[in-house]
Structures are given as C-alpha cells and as structure tokens.
Amino acid sequence: MAPTLLVLLGAAAILRADVVPDEFSLLPPVNFTIKVTSLAQVLLSWKPNPDQERRGAQLGYHLRIHAPQDDDYELKHTARKYEAVLHRGFSASVRTILWAQRPTPASRWVSAELKAPPGSPGTSAVDLTCTTNTAADSHTEARPYRVSLRCAWRAGEEAPADTQYFLYYRYGSQTEECRQYSQDSRRRHVACWFPTTSIDGKGQDALAVRVSGWSPRAAIRPYERLFALHEIDEVNPPGNVTAAMEGTRLSIRWERPVSAFPDHCWDYEVKVANTRKDYVQIENTTTNKFNTTVSNISKYRVAVRAAVSVTCRRQGLWSAWSRPIDTGKDEPKPWTEWLLIPLTAALCAAFVCLLGRRTGHICAKLFPPVPGPKSDIGDLMATVNYQKTGSGETESEVISYVEEEHGALEDLVF
C-alpha cells in the first residue's frame, strides 16, 4: 500500500513539473472595468489576456478590493459582484495566477477606479441611522411578514441652507425611494419612514442606504451605508404575557414576538420583581413559559423580552420589555393605615400583658426595658402580622409563627 502511494505521489510531482515549467510567464488580465450596477453595488469584470500561453494549466485570478482595507478573493471566473459604499470612490486590482499551485506565481496587477462623486465631503448627510421592525398587524397566510424601515440623518455642516436630501434603500435587487419624509426647521429632509419594504424579515443580506442631496448653489456629495439587519432590527416584545400565582408557584406564559422567525429561534429574558422588597430576579429561557417559587404574601411585577437566538441569526439586540404584569396579593397600604398599625398593636399588646402571666416573656419583648430607635425588626413584623391575622388564635401563637416566618421569608424571597 505504502509503495503504491509513493509511486502515485511521484507521478503527480512529475506531471505538475511537466505542466508548470519554471519559465511559465503569466500576463495580467485585460479590459478590467468597474461598473456600478445598483445602489452600493458594483460589477468587476475583466478578460483573460489574449496573449497568455496556457500549456494545459488552469488559470485563475487574484482580485484585491481596496475598500479601503484590502479584501482578497481568488476566482476562476472573470467577473464578480461586490457590495461597498461608493461615496468615497472605489478601486480594485486583479492579476492572473495559476490555480493549482501554492504558493502561486502571479502576473503583475492591473487596476481600475471609480472616482468619488462630486461635492465636498462636508456637504454629505451625517449621522445616518436606520432601524427595521416587523409590523405587528401584517401577517396572513398569503402574505409574508411586512418589514418597515425608519432612517434619520442630519444635514452636513457645509451643505447650503437650501440643500434637499433624498433617501434610497436597496435590499437584494430591489431599490426604492423614500416617499414619507420628516423635515427640520429649514424644511430639509432629515428622516424617512417606509411602512413597507422589500426587506426579508429573516434575511441575511445587507441593507444598502444612500442619502443623496441637491442644491442650486453647490454639488452635494451623496452618503451611503451598508447595514447588517441583525444590528438594526428592533425586535417586537413578546405578546400576551400572563402571570398566575397558585400558592407560592408563579407561572408566566407568553407568545413569541411578531416576527418571521419561527418558535425555535428565540431567547427570552424573564424579569420578576418583588414590588415590596427591592428584589429583581432575571432568568433566561428558550421556551414560552417560566415557573418559579415565590412568597405568597408579596406582590410581583413580571415582564419578558426577546432576542433572536444565534441558532437563527447573528447576535442582535433585545426587544423592549413587555408591558409589566402585576400579580400576587400585598396591596400597598395608605399612610394612615401604616400609622394605625403600631398604635393598635401597642394597645393589643398591652391588653395581652394584662391578661395573664403565661405570656409575660412576650411583654418583655414588646416593651423592652431599654427603649431605643434600633428596636427589633422582628417585633415590628410581628405587630404587622398580628393585625392581619385577626383570627381567634391566641396571641402568643400568632407572634411565634410570625417570628419563624420572618426568618423563612429572608430565604424564600429573592
């Protein structure tokens, strides 16, 4: 087996030496052109050099795009589409290479250039931002989810006061001009709204946006930007959030956000805030429900937010939190009631102390010999709960229960 392999390798080496002799000279491609095919998109094309000898070798091309960092491709074809912003101009170079050999010998480079469009850079629109959103009302079986687009910018510092700006976007092969502008105080367009676009809600393509400008007094340089959809998509919050308490069990349910992404594409964050204590619990899940154990004598505020998970798209932004839902008991007491509690409690405690000797130890606790502001919080709790029970139980039982409960509460409530 091993000798056969060696023989084969040897044969391959001889074959290559035959095909690619050392003096094989490579000539650069001809007629290299850069053509703008649509918004922020060019077609680079060239022809093989007609004088290039081949001797059976397979030729390829090394394309280098200066955008402005170098971006390199090795191709067998003689054309390539490329997406790039063009308001600063665009240039690229190409050379002939031998496809099969590494490191490959190469011809010299030939280059082509698109000049920057006229107008001083200071006349361009600045601070261009865009966001997309899937319309909540849109989905039917026949029609896919409708994606809206909102963009905003500012007029360039050097743009004359009478400058007017116009916005276009391209997604895939579709280009569209804005029809709903907002204006600044000088009536210049500074924002645009597309209620419907050709953007695919689950798409991976870049969104190309151009703000061009016009003034009778100066050339206005256009401004272009390519946006990655996962970075600008404003995900809707989860819908129909419900929270139900059953004893100490809190069950939260919700629906996935209005979106073209299916159920398995979502990460959720669930926020459970104890509104009496200042505690917030935040949990992550990928399902549409969350259960937790809470104290049944507190009130909770629940909210959920969502993000498309990395299994379906590159890491994007969290949605806003859903509208908070309140659950649990513990209604907030008006301040007069809070004032009444210690008063009533003190009266009741005094009554208890009068009643019998058996409860003497409690009296000592409720009326400590050294009064001070730093009194036992457990006692305060005791009086509060004493108020609430109002049953026929004996007072000593109530108070001891509350003291245990207070300790347990610290562990139970996050």
Ligand SMILES: *[C@@H]1O[C@H](CO)[C@@H](O)[C@H](O)[C@H]1NC(C)=O
């Ligand atoms: C290059 O362009 C010139 C002028 O358009 C044309 O005459 C020539 O045939 C082209 N060369 C090749 C190899 O296509």
